[in-house]
């Protein structure tokens with residue numbers, strides 16, 4: 306029986322979706338604007354006799370996830386930008402050891418301590434392998450509380466399927482706002498995938514030893530491992546692309562925006578329609594892999610693009626890479642925690658179109 | 661006829677990469693012997709740290725998880741919480757535990773995480789070639805303390821007694837310090853390890869055995885000389901014995917042998 310729709314904060318919906326996906330261990334450290342998520346997990350994980358630890362730092366939290374994930378358990382951590390910076394060491398190790406895990410970034414403005422208001426300034430860090438070494442991991446960006454819950458739930462499956470960390474890149478607005486949400490069904494922990502590579506329970510099968518590690522000091526071997534991982538990345542790039550298109554066929558100008566800024570663009574499009582102007586939205590949901598090919602198709606159809614971001618211009622670089630100079634790509638952004646208004650976004654589109 | 665002494669099953673019969681006179685190999689063997697005695701080979705996981713003992717997973721014949729430098733207790737926390745009926749060994753050097761991973765060890769110990777830390781104190785950074793460690797003795801030379809550790813003028817601080825530091829924390833139940841510089845100390849160290857592992861399997865709380873261990877290569881000594889240096893210099897500063905024993909049952913207190 307499907308759940309009833311209920312009103313929930315984004316942070317809490319993410320927590321509940323994770324629990325329902327079969328998260329057995331959560332490790333976090335307080336930071337605004339994701340504190341409700343950690344508190345939700347404390348209450349509901351402990352009530353279910355699952356593992357919750359308020360770690361001594363984000364560094365410790367991600368390494369606890371590393372240990373739990375190494376045993377094959379579904380596990381997660383959440384934080385906001387400064388804390389995610391601290392987790393990058395652990396994320397690099399997890400990618401090197403091919404460990405599935407879910408990491409939620411309810412992003413805030415930076416650099417440095419910055420502010421606590423919503424931002425999309427962590428796009429580069431999230432999509433380029435924010436730690437050391439050659440790696441990527443899946444990054445999914447929700448635009449609503451419903452989508453935050455759905456993507457978090459799915460993130461656990463994707464992490465297991467591809468043996469890699471999956472990051473949910475939300476922002477302070479998605480985390481803090483309340484919306485109606487229908488939650489996915491609760492997973493039976495016994496139904497979760499078995500992981501033959503994980504540490505522990507050797508006595509059950511008398512299998513050979515399992516070693517979870519990222520070290521290899523033989524250059525040719527490490528190169529081969531990295532190449533194998535990149536072959537997996539190629540598969541992900543063809544099978545896990547997610548994006549949404551609204552009115553792109555008719556549009557004279559297509560916004561490219563994700564998460565909160567995509568919502569702003571949708572509002573601007575409504576206002577444009579009333580003024581007799583056709584604008585479209587291309588909304589990447591998977592930020593890595595980025596839907597380059599579809600943007601290239603739209604560019605070939607003669608579309609022009611306006612990347613709207615809550616940053617000084619990060620995703621716009623992917624848009625430009627995608628269209629390879631075959632279409633005009635402009636950028637409009639606010640930063641420091643300022644959310645652009647529909648009016649200013651519309652004004653920028655009109656200015657570019659000369660209408 | 662019963663085999664009275666042989667190679668432990670939990671240790672692979674391979675040549676190790678450790679230097680001549682290094683203590684890691686002896687400590688590995690003690691761990692393996694105790695695991696065999698407790699019949700835990702297929703229920704053990706070691707988190708092998710960044711440091712010389714990163715190679716531990718080549719030698720122990722059971723599962724392993726290799727975390728980032730110093731994060732070993734955090735990773736062990738994750739492993740043990742998910743595998744509460746397994747023996748989880750958090751193996752750490754003095755750089756890993758007492759420098760970069762100080763926060764991790766203090767908080768894992770304070771939470772009373774139910775794994776056992778084997779803390780190999782060789783008073784130096786081995787893997788990276790002999791830099792000063794938090795446990796380097798005052799006056800002891802290191803590549804980064806060329807005139808010897810100078811706490812005051814050069815501001816190099818003082819050697820940290822980790823057992824004593826952790827003893828103040830409510831979560832710690834068993835903290836012992838052994839050494840592997842002679843047969844008597846090796847035997848005693850094995851008893852400490854066994855007590856700690858048994859306490860872990862009873863779920864008593866945080867247990868740690870610190871082991872004073874020679875590093876002839878980076879101390880720039882012959883192996884025999886290193887054993888003597890350890891006896892004369894390390895043991896007076898780092899007293900051997902059970903520093904804290906709050907294990908259930910009086911019978912677990914140290915037998916005065």
Ligand SMILES: Cc1ncc(C[n+]2csc(CCOP(=O)(O)OP(=O)(O)O)c2C)c(N)n1
Pocket residue numbers: 710711712713729752753754755756757780782784785786787788793
């Ligand atoms: C983040 C990070 N910093 C530094 C290093 C380099 N490093 C490797 S081993 C080591 C010191 C290990 O010393 P210790 O923990 O005392 O163990 P030992 O090698 O003496 O057994 C260092 C600093 C690293 N691998 N990662």
